[in-house]
Each structure stands twice: as structure tokens, then as C-alpha cells.
Amino acid sequence: MSALSDRPANPVVGQTIPHESAGLHVTGQALYTDDLTVRTHGVLHAHPVQAPHAHARITRMDTEPALAVEGVVRVLTKADVPGVNDAGVKHDEPLFPDEVMFYGHAVAWVLGETLEAARLGALAVEVDYDPLPALVNVKEAIAAERFQGATPRMERGDIDAGFAAAAHVFSGEFEFAGQEHFYLETHCSLAMVDESGQIFVQSSTQHPSETQDIVAHVMGIPSHEVTVQCLRMGGGFGGKEMQPHGFAAIAAIGATLTGRPVRLRLNRTQDLTMSGKRHGFHAQWRVGFNASGRLQALDATLTADGGWSLDLSEPVLARALCHIDNAYWVPNVRVNGRIAQTNKTSQTAFRGFGGPQGMLVMEDILGRCAPLLGLDAMELRRRNFYREGQSTPYGQPVKDADRMGTCWDQVTKTGEVERRRNQIATFNASHPTSRRALAMTPVKFGISFNLTAFNQAGALVHVYKDGSVLITHGGTEMGQGLHTKMLQVAATALGVPLSTVRLAPTRTDKVPNTSATAASSGADLNGGAVKNACEQIVDRLRGVASSILGVHPSDVRFSDGTVTSVGGGQVIPWGDLVNKAYFQRIQLWAAGFYRTEGLHWDSSVMHGSPFKYFSYGVAAAEVEVDGFTGAYRLRRVDIVHDVGDSLSPLLDIGQVEGAFVQGAGWLTLEDLRWDESDRPSRGRLATQAASTYKLPSFSEMPEVFNVALLERAHEEGAVYGSKAVGEPPLMLAFSVREALRQAAAAFGPAGISVDLASPATPEAVYWAVAEARRASEHGHVTEGGTGVVPDQSTADLRPAHPRSEQATNAATAGV
Amino acid sequence: MAKISVKVDGVTYSDDVEARMLLVHYLRESLGKVGTVVGCDTSNCGACTVHLDGRSVKSCNMLAVQADGHEVTTIEGLADGDTLHPVQQAFHDCHALQCGYCTPGMIMQATSFLKDNPTPTEHEVRVGMEGNLCRCTGYHNIVRAVLAAAGEGGGSQ
Ligand code: FES
Ligand code: FES
Numbered sequence: 003m004s005a006l007s008d009r010p011a012n013p014v015v016g017q018t019i020p021h022e023s024a025g026l027h028v029t030g031q032a033l034y035t036d037d038l039t040v041r042t043h044g045v046l047h048a049h050p051v052q053a054p055h056a057h058a059r060i061t062r063m064d065t066e067p068a069l070a071v072e073g074v075v076r077v078l079t080k081a082d083v084p085g086v087n088d089a090g091v092k093h094d095e096p097l098f099p100d101e102v103m104f105y106g107h108a109v110a111w112v113l114g115e116t117l118e119a120a121r122l123g124a125l126a127v128e129v130d131y132d133p134l135p136a137l138v139n140v141k142e143a144i145a146a147e148r149f150q151g152a153t154p155r156m157e158r159g160d161i162d163a164g165f166a167a168a169a170h171v172f173s174g175e176f177e178f179a180g181q182e183h184f185y186l187e188t189h190c191s192l193a194m195v196d197e198s199g200q201i202f203v204q205s206s207t208q209h210p211s212e213t214q215d216i217v218a219h220v221m222g223i224p225s226h227e228v229t230v231q232c233l234r235m236g237g238g239f240g241g242k243e244m245q246p247h248g249f250a251a252i253a254a255i256g257a258t259l260t261g262r263p264v265r266l267r268l269n270r271t272q273d274l275t276m277s278g279k280r281h282g283f284h285a286q287w288r289v290g291f292n293a294s295g296r297l298q299a300l301d302a303t304l305t306a307d308g309g310w311s312l313d314l315s316e317p318v319l320a321r322a323l324c325h326i327d328n329a330y331w332v333p334n335v336r337v338n339g340r341i342a343q344t345n346k347t348s349q350t351a352f353r354g355f356g357g358p359q360g361m362l363v364m365e366d367i368l369g370r371c372a373p374l375l376g377l378d379a380m381e382l383r384r385r386n387f388y389r390e391g392q393s394t395p396y397g398q399p400v401k402d403a404d405r406m407g408t409c410w411d412q413v414t415k416t417g418e419v420e421r422r423r424n425q426i427a428t429f430n431a432s433h434p435t436s437r438r439a440l441a442m443t444p445v446k447f448g449i450s451f452n453l454t455a456f457n458q459a460g461a462l463v464h465v466y467k468d469g470s471v472l473i474t475h476g477g478t479e480m481g482q483g484l485h486t487k488m489l490q491v492a493a494t495a496l497g498v499p500l501s502t503v504r505l506a507p508t509r510t511d512k513v514p515n516t517s518a519t520a521a522s523s524g525a526d527l528n529g530g531a532v533k534n535a536c537e538q539i540v541d542r543l544r545g546v547a548s549s550i551l552g553v554h555p556s557d558v559r560f561s562d563g564t565v566t567s568v569g570g571g572q573v574i575p576w577g578d579l580v581n582k583a584y585f586q587r588i589q590l591w592a593a594g595f596y597r598t599e600g601l602h603w604d605s606s607v608m609h610g611s612p613f614k615y616f617s618y619g620v621a622a623a624e625v626e627v628d629g630f631t632g633a634y635r636l637r638r639v640d641i642v643h644d645v646g647d648s649l650s651p652l653l654d655i656g657q658v659e660g661a662f663v664q665g666a667g668w669l670t671l672e673d674l675r676w677d678e679s680d681r682p683s684r685g686r687l688a689t690q691a692a693s694t695y696k697l698p699s700f701s702e703m704p705e706v707f708n709v710a711l712l713e714r715a716h717e718e719g720a721v722y723g724s725k726a727v728g729e730p731p732l733m734l735a736f737s738v739r740e741a742l743r744q745a746a747a748a749f750g751p752a753g754i755s756v757d758l759a760s761p762a763t764p765e766a767v768y769w770a771v772a773e774a775r776r777a778s779e780h781g782h783v784t785e786g787g788t789g790v791v792p793d794q795s796t797a798d799l800r801p802a803h804p805r806s807e808q809a810t811n812a813a814t815a816g817v
Numbered sequence: 818m819a820k821i822s823v824k825v826d827g828v829t830y831s832d833d834v835e836a837r838m839l840l841v842h843y844l845r846e847s848l849g850k851v852g853t854v855v856g857c858d859t860s861n862c863g864a865c866t867v868h869l870d871g872r873s874v875k876s877c878n879m880l881a882v883q884a885d886g887h888e889v890t891t892i893e894g895l896a897d898g899d900t901l902h903p904v905q906q907a908f909h910d911c912h913a914l915q916c917g918y919c920t921p922g923m924i925m926q927a928t929s930f931l932k933d934n935p936t937p938t939e940h941e942v943r944v945g946m947e948g949n950l951c952r953c954t955g956y957h958n959i960v961r962a963v964l965a966a967a968g969e970g971g972g973s974q
Binding site: 023026027029031032034037040041183186234236239270271481482652656659660662693697699700703 | 845846849850851852853854856857858859861862864891892893895896901905906908909910912914915916917918919920921924942943944946947949950951952953954955956957958959960
């Protein structure tokens with residue numbers, strides 16, 4: 003075991019404890035950013051002026067009429083930006099645009115004494131627009147060749163030789179939808195300025211350091227004049243990684259110009275129409291199998307629908323490419339990626355960060371091809387699993403590949419898969435109007451930021467003279483339980499009870515230069531930093547204790563609030579030792595740092611070992627589909643998921659359950675619709691409230707839901723042997739989609755291949771059933787021949803050249 | 818402006834309010850009861866659920882003036898001093914929350930539901946809670962918590 007992963011006796015990590023804020027949440031005491039508004043004196047409220055065009059040039063703007071509205075204090079426009087008019091890190095996201103790039107784009111902001119005054123003021127601002135042609139879906143952008151950013155290519159082996167040697171070659175296309183985050187707390191920032199001009203922004207942000215960077219560059223001031231704090235978020239899911247910055251900057255400009263606190267909280271429709279979402283993708287693919295169904299070659303071109311600006315689209319695309327293999331060994335691979343520019347919101351990070359999109363392409367391919375190969379889909383998947391010693395297409399050895407098989411076998415057994423498959427066959431034979439199916443799918447997901455520089459973290463640990471401990475770290479809390487885990491890590495590393503440790507909110511003036519709480523890496527990175535800080539303190543205290551106990555410092559043990567020698571005997575209470583150390587002038591606080599070792603990645607050739615390890619999981623889902631309507635029920639789900647040695651089992655199981663249901667929402671329910679007509683409303687998001695955007699609710703929960711964590715799953719390379727949990731389980735929901743496909747196919751003749759749209763809403767399932775019943779063709783998969791030939795970029799490839807890999811340009815924590 | 822008198826969490830308030838002020842905004846902005854939150858604005862999510870005379874209502878879907886002469890209980894008035902209501906305790910212990918944003922509404926809905934049906938089946942819990950959305954938990958632990966609270970007599974309080 004490594005020093006990082008080794009657990010002492012009686013660790014607090016691994017204990018089943020509730021969320022650290024549970025007591026506050028159940029009594030309504032927990033504060034979110036907007037709750038601070040009523041505690042703040044003299045707050046002004048900000049309201050956007052949203053453009054009613056998907057693409058247009060602004061030809062005139064008159065703010066005077068707004069100032070005539072009672073209660074309106076100021077209208078913010080481009081002229082008010084003291085620094086750089088840019089809300090992003092790619093310099094393609096003007097905070098106040100001259101050219102409207104999507105329907106609902108904010109062109110000005112009105113500050114009012116009340117939100118109502120600001121709203122009426124926003125209605126009064128006069129703006130003239132010169133409408134321009136708009137592209138509102140990915141196919142239009144491909145046809146118009148409107149792309150933005152990098153065009154990475156990932157290659158291994160000899161693609162032509164792979165196809166030449168394949169017994170079966172299939173090709174097809176697949177377009178699938180994005181997803182709205184719908185964190186229950188909408189975007190919110192509250193900015194104020196102190197007597198020295200220091201800007202303080204409280205923001206619902208997953209990335210306080212980057213919010214700080216953007217506020218600073220918009221204000222034209224150095225970072226040390228801006229402090230950003232995030233108490234907690236009412237959900238983030240990636241939607242608050244990049245998107246909060248511009249809102250925070252608006253609030254900061256307003257506060258600076260008026261001298262009063264400014265609150266900017268989006269209502270739900272503003273949030274839906276203004277903030278980015280998960281990228282939808284378009285994929286062209288060609289795949290070769292040998293006679294026994296083993297993958298031989300994959301040629302694919304993925305086009306991400308990036309929306310109007312680059313945002314995080316490049317790293318999202320990189321992760322999609324790095325996950326198209328999912329759990330499967332493919333010797334010859336060529337995958338091209340590109341980003342379409344469309345007149346929609348700027349699509350951004352969302353739990354999985356492109357990984358789900360890449361993996362969905364592969365799972366869709368296998369689901370469609372299995373019948374054509376005459377193989378059971380379950381068997382086809384299992385047969386192609388990575389084996390120990392094999393590497394991913396980007397050259398990283400697949401460590402612990404056997405865990406996929408272990409998870410698979412455990413789900414097969416505990417989920418009674420064989421028995422139920424027989425029952426399903428019997429059910430289907432005797433029920434003419436409905437069909438059941440059970441599908442199993444694996445997940446392999448790489449953990450670490452793809453971009454090596456982001457894999458660092460800091461923490462600050464204070465031990466006060468009375469022995470009480472206060473920790474702060476660079477990660478943010480959005481419900482995932484990061485703060486709870488950090489308290490457990492600190493208590494374990496210091497050898498004190500959990501109640502001895504308290505946590506202070508995430509602030510940029512406590513821990514600087516932090517990475518986003520993202521990529522599932524929050525606990526790995528910040529846990530490493532908290533542990534490092536605690537160990538510095540313990541090492542100093544060891545010296546004090548050794549002279550009292552009369553033993554060698556390395557024989558001193560810290561456990562459960564007492565300090566003893568390894569052989570027992572005299573017991574020093576923690577508080578007493580700390581107090582003695584203070585009088586000996588021993589430093590009782592420490593700044594901790596952590597960097598993930600062993601990573602390397604060259605994004606220009608998409609090659610390296612970008613991930614510290616892989617997380618694994620397997621799910622089996624059983625559905626029942628009604629043949630008249632396509633309506634379905636999720637009858638049972640069984641999951642075994644690998645979180646290493648869990649830091650906090652109750653929290654980790656909760657993450658698996660929540661991620662699975664969110665994934666099922668993406669794949670089966672949540673249907674973003676933009677107006678694609680030629681009416682003036684072209685480009686308007688039609689699903690702009692929970693009344694039209696269907697989220698998973700109690701009624702879509704699996705009727706039976708069994709989640710188990712993989713046992714004996716110690717991970718050498720991470721804090722206390724644990725693994726990340728935030729994103730990977732989302733992709734277990736592929737099992738639901740594949741079960742729906744198989745149930746739809748079961749309405750047709752045996753062995754038929756059906757297409758299934760994504761999201762697989764009841765309507766989409768209905769069309770799949772209809773296709774199966776027609777039985778005239780095997781969906782839209784072509785066997786052999788020309789079929790679909792993935793586009794190869796004709797121009798020179800534009801490799802990603804991320805800022806974080808440019809050592810000379812360290813000023814902006816961009817990607 | 819309209820004059821209202823309303824008892825909230827045991828305290829009677831008399832206020833002048835805009836006729837079209839929503840109850841949730843009255844609670845948050847006028848009374849500072851920020852434990853009750855707004856999730857969706859369209860009466861879909863239930864995050865703003867409170868009790869009006871002991872029965873759950875979505876406070877974003879009601880005007881403050883409609884509460885005139887009535888008694889409102891928010892999440893902040895549910896516990897008995899330091900003693901949590903059994904439903905609160907169950908949400909705490911069952912990890913029926915992650916970001917916690919839906920939690921006040923979930924608890925207010927669950928207490929109201931359990932009053933009507935103190936010994937529900939799992940299916941009845943799902944149906945009874947259907948008007949509340951949670952984006953984090955996947956609902957499993959919320960159902961567990963409501964059932965656990967029912968077992969603890971949460972429905973009789
Ligand atoms: S805010 Fe009231 S139901 Fe969503
Ligand atoms: S716990 Fe986050 S919405 Fe329910």
C-alpha cells in the first residue's frame with residue numbers, strides 16, 4: 003500500500019455517516035447564495051435584457067427609457083466594462099455582445115431597487131436588431147461547415163488493415179440530444195465592494211478561482227482585489243463550472259459602479275435560456291468485427307454541438323474521444339472530433355464531460371450490431387472487454403481491467419440475470435401487447451482532469467490552542483458530500499474524532515489557484531491536500547509527544563483524540579498535547595498541497611496516460627414496453643460499482659443512485675427542443691420550464707433498485723484507497739436505453755436490429771417498436787459496401803493547444 | 818397594497834403587501850424565512866412547499882393575500898425546539914438529501930402526506946410525493962426516509 007492510500011487503525015474515513023450539513027438542510031437553516039440577499043443591506047437587483055433573435059447585429063440601443071422607470075438605478079452596457087469585455091477564457095464570449103449569438107442572449111443588464119423595477123426597466127430598454135441567418139442544429143452546421151476550435155484526432159493501429167481483415171463491417175450515423183442541468187438552485191451571484199475597493203463576490207460556482215479570474219479581467223484589476231466565496235450550491239453537475247463567471251462579473255461591475263451590493267439571480271426560464279447545457283453530438287461510424295464478434299476496427303467522426311462559443315467544448319470533445327472505447331478493446335482506431343458552432347446557448351460541462359457522449363456512441367453501435375452478428379448483446383459486450391495488459395487507443399494501460407468482469411459477474415449473480423431472462427422469455431411469449439427485456443452494460447471511466455495541470459489542489463488546516471480544528475480546501479460543495487469526506491479525511495489524518503473538526507466555506511483568499519470541483523476529482527485532489535496539511539502538523543506534534551512519552555517520534559500514535567506510544571501506556575489527550583505544543587512555539591497550522599503523480603498527456607496527438615486510474619461499474623436494467631404507446635416502466639435495476647475503498651459509503655451509494663437516475667433522465671426523458679422553424683422565433687428554446695422539460699420524478703424511479711459497492715477494491719493511487727464517484731455511475735444508465743431497444747426489437751422477428759432515438763422517450767420507443775414490427779430492414783445500419791464513411795478533415799488538423807499546457811501563459815486558468 | 822395578518826411558524830405578522838406578491842416571496846423577502854426556496858417558478862418542483870393550516874401548498878403558486886387569516890408553517894417551524902420532527906430526523910439519518918435544495922419542500926410534503934396516510938406502502942409514498950422534484954438523489958433514499966418516518970410515527974404528528 004502507498005502512504006497516500008494506507009488507512010490507520012480506527013479511521014473516520016469509511017464510516018457510514020450522514021452529510022455534514024444534513025442537520026441544516028432538514029431544518030431549513032442551510033444558506034445558499036440568494037439567501038444572503040435578505041441579510042444584506044441596500045441590495046440592488048439585476049435583470050437581463052434578452053435578445054429575441056438567434057443571430058442578429060445590434061444596430062441601436064437606447065437605455066434612457068429604462069432610467070425613467072421608477073426604481074431603476076442604472077443600466078449596464080458594454081461602455082461600463084472597465085477591463086476586458088469577455089466572460090470566458092477563450093476570448094470568444096463577450097460579456098456584452100455587439101452581435102447576438104443565441105435567442106435570449108443578454109445584451110444589457112438593468113439594476114433596480116427591486117427585481118420588479120429592474121424587470122420593467124429591462125422591458126423599457128430599446129434595442130434595434132438586424133437579424134442574421136442562424137444555424138440551430140448540428141446537421142445544419144456540418145452542412146455549412148461552421149466549426150470552432152480544435153479538431154483533434156485519436157489514432158492507433160492500421161485502420162485500413164483492420165477493416166480489410168474484418169469478417170463484418172457495419173456503418174451508420176447517430177445523432178443524440180444534450181441535457182439541461184436543472185440544478186434546483188439557479189445561477190446566483192451577490193457582489194459587494196468594501197471600503198478599500200476590494201470586490202467580494204458570493205457565487206454559486208464550482209470554480210471560484212476562475213470566477214475570480216474572470217471578474218478580475220472584466221474589471222481590469224489584479225486577482226488579489228477580488229475574493230470569491232461559495233457557501234454551497236443547490237446542485238451544479240458541471241453547469242456551474244464555467245457559466246457563473248459572467249453573472250459574477252455583471253454583479254461586480256454593478257457593485258463597483260453603484261457602491262451598493264448587487265444581486266443577480268436568474269429565474270428558471272432565464273437560467274434555461276441563457277446558460278449552457280450538455281453537448282448533443284452527431285456521430286458517423288464504421289466498425290469491423292471478426293468472425294467471433296471481436297471488435298477489429300473503429301473509424302468515427304464525432305461532432306459536438308458546441309453552441310455559440312467554445313466554452314469547455316474542446317476538453318469535452320477530448321474526453322468524448324478518450325471514452326469512445328468504453329470497456330472494449332479495439333486494436334485499430336481512428337476517431338476525429340470537431341465542434342460545430344450553432345446559434346444556441348454555449349454548451350458546457352455536464353457530469354461526465356463528454357465521456358458519456360463518447361461511450362454512448364459505442365454502446366449504440368454494439369446494441370445495433372449485435373443482432374446483425376447473430377450474437378446476444380450481453381455476450382457481445384462481455385466478449386470485447388479489455389483484458390489486463392491491454393491499452394486504450396490513447397495509449398494508457400487499462401489498470402485493474404479484471405474489475406469489469408468482477409462487477410459483471412457479481413451483477414449477473416445478485417441480479418439473478420439468467421433466471422429473469424428465462425422469465426422474460428416466457429412473459430414475452432404470452433403477452434401480445436407488451437414486451438420485457440433486460441440489458442447489461444459496463445462503465446469504464448478515466449479519473450483525473452484530461453489536462454495535467456489541473457490535477458493539483460490546496461488546503462489550509464488550522465489547529466487552535468484548545469485542540470479544535472478548522473479546515474478549508476479548494477473544492478466546492480454542491481451536494482456530493484465533498485465537505486463531509488474532507489472532514490473525515492482530516493479527522494483520520496489527525497487521529498481526532500469527527501466532532502473536533504469544522505470546515506470553513508470555500509474562498510479564494512483562503513486557498514488560491516484552485517481547480518474546478520469537477521471531473522469527479524474533488525475528493526482525490528482536495529483529500530490529498532487536506533491529508534498533506536494534517537500530516538505536517540502531526541509530524542510536528544510527534545516531536546512534542548515523543549519527549550513526553552519518552553519514545554521515538556515514529557512510535558507515537560494519534561487515534562480518536564488521544565496520543566499514545568505504539569505500545570500503549572501513558573495517554574495524552576489531543577487537546578493537552580496541542581496546548582503544550584503551543585507553549586513550545588510549534589506551528590499549529592499548515593497549508594497542504596497535492597499533485598497527482600504519474601500523469602502525462604499530449605493533446606496535440608491525443609496520446610498519453612491522462613488518468614490516474616479507471617472507475618468501473620456494471621448495471622442490469624429490466625424494462626417493460628407497451629406496444630400501443632411506447633410507454634415503459636423500469637422494473638428493476640441492479641448495480642455493482644467500484645469506488646475503491648469508500649471514504650463514506652452512505653454518500654457514495656447516494657451518488658451512484660443519483661447519477662444513475664440523472665443518466666436515465668438524459669437517455670430516456672429529458673427532451674430539449676429548440677425552435678427549428680423559419681419563424682421569427684427560430685432558435686428559441688421551446689422547453690424553458692419544468693412544465694415542458696421532463697425531469698425524472700418519483701414515478702420514473704426503478705421499481706426495484708439494488709446498488710452495491712464493489713468489495714476489496716483498494717486503489718493504491720488515491721487518498722485512503724478510495725476512488726472518485728461523481729460522474730462514472732451516470733453512464734450505468736446505458737443499460738436502460740439498451741433494454742428499451744431490446745424490448746422494442748422483441749415486437750419484431752427474432753434477430754432484428756432497431757434504431758432508437760436518444761432520448762428514448764415513449765414516442766421514440768413507439769417508433770422503434772413500429773420499425774421492429776415492419777421487419778423490412780435492419781434499422782439504418784449498413785453492412786459492408788460504401789455505407790457511411792466518416793468525414794475526414796481535409797484541412798490540417800487543428801490540435802488542441804490548451805492554455806493549461808502552455809507554461810508561459812499562466813495568467814488565466816483556462817483550458 | 819393589501820393588509821394581511823398571517824401566523825407564520827407560531828408568530829402573527831401584520832403587513833402591507835402588493836396584491837400580486839407570491840406567498841414564497843413574502844416568506845423570504847418580508848419575513849426572512851429563507852429556508853423555503855424557489856426552484857422552478859412554475860409549480861412543478863415543490864421546493865417551495867409549506868403548510869397552510871396544516872396542509873401542503875406550493876408557496877410559489879399562491880398569493881400572500883390568500884394566506885390572510887391563515888396559519889403557515891415553514892420548514893423552520895417544523896421542529897419542536899431542538900427536537901426534530903420524525904420526518905426531519907429520517908431525512909437526516911437516511912441520507913435523503915445531497916445538495917439539500919429540495920429538502921425543505923420534500924419534508925413539508927412528506928409530513929402533510931403522512932398525516933393523511935400514516936402507514937403508506939412504498940408505492941403510495943411515490944405517488945404522494947410525485948409533485949416534488951429532486952435532481953440529486955434519484956429519490957431512493959427519500960422514499961426510504963418517508964417510510965422510516967412513518968414507522969417512527971411521523972404521520973401522527
Ligand atoms: S418553486 Fe414552487 S413548485 Fe417549484
Ligand atoms: S438534494 Fe439536490 S435537489 Fe434534492
